[in-house]
Amino acid sequence: xxxxxGGRSPGTVGELGxxxxxxxxxxxxxxxxAVRVGPGDDAAVVAAPDRRVVASTDILIEGRHFRRDWxxxxxxxxxxxxxxxxxxxxxxxxxxxxxxxxVVPAELPVNWPTELMDGIRDEAQVAAAAVVGxxxxxxxxITVSITALGDLRNREPVTRGGAxxxxxxxxxxxxxxxxxxxxxxxxxxxxxRAFVEAHRRPEPPYHxxxxxxxxxxxxxxxxxxxxxxxxxxIAEVSKVRIDVRSAGLDIPAQMADIGQAVGVDPLHWVLxxxxxxxxxxxxxPDQKLPARWRVIGEVLAPxxxxxxxVDGAAWDKAGGWDHFSAPSEH
Amino acid sequence: xxxxxGGRSPGTVGELGxxxxxxxxxxxxxxxxAVRVGPGDDAAVVAAPDRRVVASTDILIEGRHFRRDWxxxxxxxxxxxxxxxxxxxxxxxxxxxxxxxxVVPAELPVNWPTELMDGIRDEAQVAAAAVVGxxxxxxxxITVSITALGDLRNREPVTRGGAxxxxxxxxxxxxxxxxxxxxxxxxxxxxxRAFVEAHRRPEPPYHxxxxxxxxxxxxxxxxxxxxxxxxxxIAEVSKVRIDVRSAGLDIPAQMADIGQAVGVDPLHWVLxxxxxxxxxxxxxPDQKLPARWRVIGEVLAPxxxxxxxVDGAAWDKAGGWDHFSAPSEH
Numbered sequence: 001x002x003x004x005x006g007g008r009s010p011g012t013v014g015e016l017g018x019x020x021x022x023x024x025x026x027x028x029x030x031x032x033x034a035v036r037v038g039p040g041d042d043a044a045v046v047a048a049p050d051r052r053v054v055a056s057t058d059i060l061i062e063g064r065h066f067r068r069d070w071x072x073x074x075x076x077x078x079x080x081x082x083x084x085x086x087x088x089x090x091x092x093x094x095x096x097x098x099x100x101x102x103v104v105p106a107e108l109p110v111n112w113p114t115e116l117m118d119g120i121r122d123e124a125q126v127a128a129a130a131v132v133g134x135x136x137x138x139x140x141x142i143t144v145s146i147t148a149l150g151d152l153r154n155r156e157p158v159t160r161g162g163a164x165x166x167x168x169x170x171x172x173x174x175x176x177x178x179x180x181x182x183x184x185x186x187x188x189x190x191x192x193r194a195f196v197e198a199h200r201r202p203e204p205p206y207h208x209x210x211x212x213x214x215x216x217x218x219x220x221x222x223x224x225x226x227x228x229x230x231x232x233x234i235a236e237v238s239k240v241r242i243d244v245r246s247a248g249l250d251i252p253a254q255m256a257d258i259g260q261a262v263g264v265d266p267l268h269w270v271l272x273x274x275x276x277x278x279x280x281x282x283x284x285p286d287q288k289l290p291a292r293w294r295v296i297g298e299v300l301a302p303x304x305x306x307x308x309x310v311d312g313a314a315w316d317k318a319g320g321w322d323h324f325s326a327p328s329e330h
Numbered sequence: 331x332x333x334x335x336g337g338r339s340p341g342t343v344g345e346l347g348x349x350x351x352x353x354x355x356x357x358x359x360x361x362x363x364a365v366r367v368g369p370g371d372d373a374a375v376v377a378a379p380d381r382r383v384v385a386s387t388d389i390l391i392e393g394r395h396f397r398r399d400w401x402x403x404x405x406x407x408x409x410x411x412x413x414x415x416x417x418x419x420x421x422x423x424x425x426x427x428x429x430x431x432x433v434v435p436a437e438l439p440v441n442w443p444t445e446l447m448d449g450i451r452d453e454a455q456v457a458a459a460a461v462v463g464x465x466x467x468x469x470x471x472i473t474v475s476i477t478a479l480g481d482l483r484n485r486e487p488v489t490r491g492g493a494x495x496x497x498x499x500x501x502x503x504x505x506x507x508x509x510x511x512x513x514x515x516x517x518x519x520x521x522x523r524a525f526v527e528a529h530r531r532p533e534p535p536y537h538x539x540x541x542x543x544x545x546x547x548x549x550x551x552x553x554x555x556x557x558x559x560x561x562x563x564i565a566e567v568s569k570v571r572i573d574v575r576s577a578g579l580d581i582p583a584q585m586a587d588i589g590q591a592v593g594v595d596p597l598h599w600v601l602x603x604x605x606x607x608x609x610x611x612x613x614x615p616d617q618k619l620p621a622r623w624r625v626i627g628e629v630l631a632p633x634x635x636x637x638x639x640v641d642g643a644a645w646d647k648a649g650g651w652d653h654f655s656a657p658s659e660h
Contacts, residue, residue, distance in 0.1 A: 037489060040567070041490055041491075041567075042550075043385055043386035043420070043421045044385050045383070045384050045421065045482070045487045046383050047381065048382055051378055053375070054375050055373055055427065055462065055463065056372060056429070057430070057475070059473075065467075088372075090372040091367070091371065091372050099387040101387045133386060135389050138394065139391045139471060140470070140471060141469060143469070145475035147385070148373070157373075159367060159371045221372050237371075
């Protein structure tokens with residue numbers, strides 16, 4: 001085991017070894033009062049004041065969910081954490097803890113996983129949560145598996161199943177920014193920076209999930225597969241139809257410019273782009289919503305039309321993202 | 331998306347697609363009263379009656395932690411779940427829920443992940459827990475990431491840090507059986523069956539963890555890296571020395587026979603074999619222990635000797651397992 005404190009190159013994870021890497025990773029972490037037993041034991045212990053725990057797992061794989069030449073390890077960490085924390089928020093819960101399962105090749109430089117850890121830690125801190133445990137193993141493909149835990153603060157979870165005809169559909173956060181940034185990057189450009197940054201490091205509105213639960217949201221999800229696909233999940237489970245009014249959607253001028261440059265209707269990014277982790281929810285029609293929520297549609301009774309329509313008609317582009325049929329990285 | 335109900339071959343996960351596979355997997359699951367929101371939403375909600383949740387994550391990779399020619403998908407599922415459930419038990423907690431992060435190649439036959447899921451579900455049921463959520467993505471290497479959740483039932487967690495000089499060291503469950511089975515399999519044999527089965531499907535004594543907490547265990551862990559390595563973790567965190575008395579260890583006659591056949595001292599398997607997920611704990615010296623616990627050593631004040639000794643002397647074989655320096659599958 002090498003001593004890494006002397007300013008020497010940190011070497012590879014294979015040189016450092018499993019226990020050495022785990023020590024490096026855990027030494028970077030910070031804690032919160034909710035963490036009763038942190039990393040280093042058989043399991044972590046985290047406060048669950050509400051007598052229920054909200055839990056969600058996501059996996060990211062190099063080449064499929066991120067590329068090392070497009071994103072730094074730090075950004076991958078922020079993004080991986082954000083994706084899971086957004087799932088907790090989308091149930092109406094407040095994130096409390098993250099667990100990290102990490103697969104790393106032996107030849108990977110040590111600073112890649114340590115910077116990843118820094119990103120996960122910092123994104124957790126944005127949501128007032130902490131990394132509480134994990135596992136590290138050697139393998140050929142960098143794989144980042146994160147489980148997020150959260151607390152409902154005595155509110156009922158907001159599932160996908162409670163939307164009722166007459167409800168309004170509202171969204172908060174960003175839509176299509178990550179997809180536009182991806183389009184920029186995949187054409188070899190690195191600007192406009194705001195969209196590239198949005199692709200590298202989403203900023204989900206964590207606070208909005210619990211707030212929406214407090215406002216009486218009837219159904220809620222985060223936008224990870226694309227707005228139409230994710231509204232489709234709500235429509236399917238709630239047994240309703242949802243109509244999106246495209247005039248309600250925000251298409252910034254700069255996004256329209258990118259669309260024109262690359263020959264893509266920016267509405268496509270807004271309707272089908274995931275990874276920004278906006279939060280979309282349905283509310284009773286008389287519910288007054290805070291300024292950061294934008295009403296983008298309404299819940300209707302089921303009909304012969306598709307479960308999600310745009311301006312009353314089927315949206316003719318492929319909605320969402322199926323990881324198994326996808327030809328390449330996204 | 332193919333309809334799989336007509337008795338046709340289930341095909342590959344690539345043909346079925348991500349959402350189809352997730353439907354196949356979740357349709358096999360059973361629930362428990364602790365599951366408030368199960369699979370299919372942004373996150374699961376699980377009861378945490380004690381106002382704290384115990385959580386642990388482990389990752390298994392094909393070729394490193396399991397081989398498809400040695401273990402069925404069902405057995406891999408049982409083993410992956412067992413490994414995580416044992417971590418919960420080793421804190422003194424009762425398992426409540428599991429989350430599965432799964433990476434599968436597109437060309438994998440669908441029955442592999444479905445049988446894996448059956449194994450995870452059945453092992454969870456042994457511990458009275460349920461699979462509550464997960465994520466499935468496509469990738470080159472089968473990767474199984476499991477997070478287990480548990481409830482402490484108002485007892486304090488038993489960490490690795492509470493062993494005191496004078497305590498006795500006791501173990502329950504199996505030691506060395508999986509390692510002996512691995513030795514059999516790696517020489518191309520498939521018997522003795524009991525040891526091969528122990529390698530394919532460990533049987534951790536889940537109930538013993540909470541029971542040990544109730545008996546006043548001062549420190550506890552499950553044996554996953556090998557007895558000496560795992561006692562080393564307790565000794566290090568508790569700042570004590572631990573002496574194992576080899577006469578207290580059980581070496582079944584059949585294990586001795588295998589050792590003779592393959593030229594390995596079976597004590598090596600018992601002292602360094604992980605994967606059986608026995609539970610080892612330290613107890614105050616006056617604590618009467620149930621019959622299934624075997625006293626195997628004692629806790630001493632730290633000294634110049636190694637933190638873990640066998641019959642008062644250093645154990646001269648490599649202890650435990652470092653995933654990064656290991657040359658091959660184990």
